[in-house]
Structure formats: structure tokens, C-alpha cells
Amino acid sequence: MSWKISDVIDFEWFLAEDGDVDDAALRVRDGEIFARISTSAAQPPPKDRKDVLRAWLEARRSETSETPPGEYFLTAWQLLSTLSALAGAAIGMSVATAVLLAYTGDEPVNVAWFFACTVGIQWLILAVALLIWLLRRTTHLFEDFHPLRRLLSGLLWSLSTALHQLPGERRERMRARLMSIRRKGEIFQLMVWPLLMVTQIFGVFFNVGVLIALLLPLGRDVAFGWQSTLKTSPETAYRLVSSIAAPWSFLPNAHPTHDDVVQSRFSYSEGIKSLSLPAMTSWWPFLFYATLFYGFLVRLLLLIWCGVSLRAALRGFSFNHAGHNALFRRLTGPLIQGRSDTIRLEMPESFPSIDHKTSGSCLALIASELEIDQDEAESELASRLGWQLSKPFLSVRVDDPGGNAAVLDRIALEAPSLAGVAILIGARRAPIRAIALVLRKIAEAAGANIEVLVVLVRSGKESPEDNALREELSTWRNFLAIHDLRVGLEGWPR
Secondary structure, three states, rough: OOOOHHHHHHHHHHHOOOHHHHHHHHHHHHHHHHHHHHHHOOOOOOHHHHHHHHHHHHHHHOOOOOOOOOHHHHHHHHHHHHHHHHHHHHHHHHHHHHHOOOOOOOOOOHHHHHHHHHHHHHHHHHHHHHHHHHHHOOOOOOOOHHHHHHHHHHHHHHEEEEEEOHHHHHHHHHHHHHHHHHHOOOHHHHHHHHHHHHHHHHHHHHHHHHHHHHHHHOOOOEEEOOOOOOOOOOOHHHHHHHHHHHHHHHOOOOOHHHHHHHHHHHOOOHHHHOHHHHHHHHHHHHHHHHHHHHHHHHHHHHHHHHHHHHHHHHOOOOOOOHHHHHHHHHHHHOOOOOOOOOOOOOOOOOOOOOOOOOOOOEEEEEEEOOOOHHHHHHHHHHHHHEEEOOOOOOOEEOOOOOHHHHHHHHHHHHHHHHHEEEEEEEEOOOOOOHHHHHHHHHHHHHOOOOOOEEEEEOOOOOOOOHHHHHHHHHHHHHHHHHHHOOOOEEEEEO
């Protein structure tokens, strides 16, 4: 099943809704969803990660009566595209008709000025965009030039004053939700393409408006000419015009002849009466073809390229963020269910084989103050995560940003073969800024393609109440989001 941008938006929205739901309840719900979609006769069973997540999305959509945000996005996108098309056509036609093609009979329409204001400005914008792109690829000059992210950051900053008026817990939850938006860098990249498509739609219909304006003079007398304050000879002007008209040179009346160029040069000292009428009218096909080829067709090709790039970006969307990985494990991992009439645990019928085990080994880091049996931890994490854990586990001081050099070096050294890094921390441990700095260093050492997961371990000596671990998970989830950490979160009630 192919993904659309509205599907990605809805998917992230449903994931965000699950942020405050108990982890055990999520496991039961998602296990039931996967059981339904795996045995459904209405559609073939999912075969890969994207199929599983897409089927989960459709199941969640069918369970809610609310309109998901993806539909609102599509409506807004269609409306914005329509308004952009209407505005482009109106502006192109009005500017060309009222300004550039204004003819009073005293002097001809300036061909160079018309070409510069229609095609020239568009190519100048494209050249600047290409130059910025090249500089970003080859130098560090525009490396931090992210206008969309800056706009979002400014919006989040403007909301900070209002957030200070909220109660503490609610303020932290709101800050976490806002910061989680900033973490969706891959979604930002997807959102760029619809915005670019809107601009190209404007450009396409701007050129359509100019072409319509150029067709209107066919019913009235409009003269075209060229003039220059520079010492430009007609021979130079003719060579320039011939080069510009090369793409449509096979068409009739592709450009003025040399004699037409000579006889259509305007000067105020001689006036318009000295110019040849056939020579002046010979410029009209050249302007029409130039707008068609260098304006309309270029913008149309860019619009098609944006559409193709959007589809390619959707096909390449990784779905490997922490929330995606946790959902996929809930869906495809073994769900052990207990029966009320027996003490025996039963495994439900096996689901279709889906390769959700990431190859390679996993490093397990244990907070230095956490007392835990390594064999027990290895068995538990292997069953929960599907990772092959390497032993011995590494001890890490989670509140010492300046330490742990040996651990970080070990992670960086083994990163190419790692499937993930699990950090076991006591659930009672209060998250502080020092811990955030340590987690960021671990994530940087692991690299962007390796999952880093914080596992909150609740000691068996502590209260077994479900609400306790749920509150601790909620606190840590907000903590990770506020500090913009690329780290997942799991709970382990012992």
C-alpha cells in the first residue's frame, strides 16, 4: 500500500495520541489489531514494515469518529493550490496587459523590458535558489539555512510566555508536545514538497496569464521594438535573439530576421514613424515562444519534478524513529496472554512471518546505581526487543556528562554492526539536565541509523502498582521530548 503525505500526518497524530495511554493497554490493543489485519480476508497479509504500519493506521482510522488532520491538510493544500493558480493567472495577465503591453502609439512595447520582467525574473529566482543549493552542498555558507524550521522555532518561542502561565505538569506536557513537533525533521522534509508545488503552480499559471495577455493584442494594433542605452549593434542583438530562440527554432517565425532587428530599433530622437510595421510585429511570436518555453514549460517541468520527488520521499520515509520502532515491536512482537481459568500462559496463534528483527548486536548500558542480574536483563530485553545482546553489559554514569569516555568510544567503534543501544535506568531516577546531556552524547556516538532506547526498570521491591510506572514513563517521555533527544523509551515492570 502506497503512502500519501496525509497518511504520514495521520500516522504521527495517532502516535502522539498514544503518548498518554498505558503501555500495557497499548500492547494489548496493538496486538489485537495485528491479529485482525494478519487474518483479514479482505486484504492480503502485510509483508513488510510499511505494510504493517499502514494497516495499523487504517485500523485506527476506522476506530475513530473524528476527522483526522490528514484530511484537513489535503483540503487546505487543495484550497491553497487553487488560490495560488487563480492569483498567478490574475497577476500574470494584469501585469502583462496593464503595464508591459501598454501601448499608446508614441513608442513601441519594449521587448527587452517585457522579457526581463516575465521570463528574466523567474530565471533569476531559480538561479539564486540553485546557487544557495550549490553553496550548501559544497561549502558551509548556508549549512544552517532552514527557513521552515526557523519559522517553527520562532512560533514555539512565541508560545513560551503563555506556557509559563499553565500549571507545572500541564506546562511540561504542552512543552513536550511542542518540542516533539521539532523532532520530526523527516516530516519537515516531506512538507517542503507540497509548499514547493504550490509555488510552482503559481508560476505555471502566472505564465498562462502572460500567454493570454500576449494573445489579446492579436485583435488590436500593438507595436514591438527594442532600445538600449548601451552601444549595442543590431548584429549583436540579432545573435542574442537567435541564441535565445534556439529551443523553438523549428517553429514558424521563431524570431525576427536580421533586417527586422535593424528596422525595429527605437530611439526617441527619430520617433516611431521611422520603424517598419512588419519588423515591429515580428517580435510578437518571439515573445510568445519565449514565455511558453522558458516560462510555462520550465515551471511545468519543475511542478512535475516536485510531484515525483514527493512520491520518492514518501517511498523513502524510514519509519524508524523511536515511536515507530516501539509501535512495530508492539504489533509484531510475541503477545503473551494469561487465562483466568488456569495458571498457564498461552501464546496466541503465530502471525505471518515478518522480519522485524534487526540484524547485528545490541549494547546494553546499565546505570551504575542500578542493581540487576545481567542474565535476567539479557533474557528480558531479548524477548522484548528482539535484539542479540552482547555481554558483559557496560556500566554508565548517566548523570556525568564529562565522563563515560570508554563507553562512548565502545559505542562509536561498534556502531557499524549495532542494531541498537539499550540504556537501563531505574524508574525512580528523576530525569535531570545532566542525564539529557549524557543521552545526547550516546545518541551522537551511535549515529543516526541506530536506535537508542531508554529502558526504565522498576525494581521488584517497589510498589507493583500499574499507575506508578505509567506516571514515570509519562515524565520521562516529556523529558526526552523537551530536550529534543533522538531516544526511545520502554518500561520494564519487574
